[in-house]
Amino acid sequence: VLDVKAREGSYPVYIGPGARRSFPSILSRLGVGSRVHVVTDRAVARLHGRDLTRRLTSAGHETSTTVLPPGEKSKCVRELARVWRDCIQAGCDRRSVIVALGGGVVGDLAGFAAASLLRGLPFVQVPTTLLAMADASVGGKTGINLPEGKNLVGAFHAPLAVVMDTEYLKTLPQRELRAGWAEVVKTAAILDRRFWSFVERDALRMSRGHPPTVARAIEWSARLKASVVEKDEMESGLRMVLNFGHTLAHAIEAVGRYGTLLHGEAVAIGMIFAARLGERLGRTPAGTAARLEEVLRVLGLPRRLPKLPPSRLLQAMARDKKRGPRGLRWVLLKRLGTAEVVDGVPPSLVECELESFGKEQGGS
Ligand SMILES: NC(=O)c1ccc[n+]([C@@H]2O[C@H](COP(=O)([O-])OP(=O)(O)OC[C@H]3O[C@@H](n4cnc5c(N)ncnc54)[C@H](O)[C@@H]3O)[C@@H](O)[C@H]2O)c1
Ligand SMILES: [Zn+2]
Numbered sequence: 001v002l003d004v005k006a007r008e009g010s011y012p013v014y015i016g017p018g019a020r021r022s023f024p025s026i027l028s029r030l031g032v033g034s035r036v037h038v039v040t041d042r043a044v045a046r047l048h049g050r051d052l053t054r055r056l057t058s059a060g061h062e063t064s065t066t067v068l069p070p071g072e073k074s075k076c077v078r079e080l081a082r083v084w085r086d087c088i089q090a091g092c093d094r095r096s097v098i099v100a101l102g103g104g105v106v107g108d109l110a111g112f113a114a115a116s117l118l119r120g121l122p123f124v125q126v127p128t129t130l131l132a133m134a135d136a137s138v139g140g141k142t143g144i145n146l147p148e149g150k151n152l153v154g155a156f157h158a159p160l161a162v163v164m165d166t167e168y169l170k171t172l173p174q175r176e177l178r179a180g181w182a183e184v185v186k187t188a189a190i191l192d193r194r195f196w197s198f199v200e201r202d203a204l205r206m207s208r209g210h211p212p213t214v215a216r217a218i219e220w221s222a223r224l225k226a227s228v229v230e231k232d233e234m235e236s237g238l239r240m241v242l243n244f245g246h247t248l249a250h251a252i253e254a255v256g257r258y259g260t261l262l263h264g265e266a267v268a269i270g271m272i273f274a275a276r277l278g279e280r281l282g283r284t285p286a287g288t289a290a291r292l293e294e295v296l297r298v299l300g301l302p303r304r305l306p307k308l309p310p311s312r313l314l315q316a317m318a319r320d321k322k323r324g325p326r327g328l329r330w331v332l333l334k335r336l337g338t339a340e341v342v343d344g345v346p347p348s349l350v351e352c353e354l355e356s357f358g359k360e361q362g363g364s
Pocket of ligand 2: 183246263267
């Protein structure tokens, strides 16, 4: 168990194979009411939904459910409104708990529904993807996308608890597993040299889904993320480094209407771009982008821009939330294992690098 300190009180993160079995007893320890509203998506519901609701009902809970269509497109206003209304119709009050059973899409949406409904309900994360375990379920950022941009509506709302059962990963499709590795690589590259060495050395084992290596990577990544959000929960400084690779990634996702690449895939491309930009600025040692790219290659991630108009990408990047007083704010690598936030990167330089990056083919 990992304990994460938050402004609303600290919350436990349970990690391990079979953690779902203790789910009802974890809930009763948290002292919440008996009504539980489960938010999940169709694919996860089919595989794991009944098992979880059965555990809840046999522990005496009354349950109701919202099932979303799978995928990033569901992180939207319409599905959010459906969760709100389903909860009210099911009789939820402020003692009820919202449970997010699924990946980062489900967690972000259900978390924001919990943050906003009745001015705040408690919620519990039960992540079922590698990405959500290693990254999204820890830290209390919740939100939805708009057609205008990614995560533009949201709130900080810490979960009551996170229950990570690594056995859920057995049913996760390969492509989703690979996408999850991108955030793990990110965490290592920005925060910890030792973790970076682990990732560089064990990338092949990770890509093959070797269970102890996967478990170790999840735990390491979640622990590092927790230590950052504990120091800067509301993202006034330090936490910003977690956005490494995300400036371009969010633009790719929005311009591709949340249907071209998975979030993790876009992050892989965005990280290579940010590393190249850092090298061009002389802030990142030469050869860093190549090392990053090699790890991402072994993990089976795309490494070049999809066919999207560069002008639209630049426009979307200009709308990014991470803006400083002097224009766009970039997270750059000082070296593998350490990052810095840099203000005032000249837009012309970004444009120039984007153009040369876009011309290179065959990386993916
Ligand atoms: N809040 C944060 O701090 C934070 C951090 C990183 C990413 N995110 C967000 O997370 C989202 C991406 O999350 P994701 O990659 O988990 O996407 P996701 O929630 O869409 O899940 C990916 C896919 O895997 C399927 N799936 C999930 N668990 C499964 C299982 N155990 N077996 C079989 N199929 C399963 C789902 O149906 C879905 O189609 C993005 O919106 C991103 O912005 C948030
Ligand atoms: Zn991300």
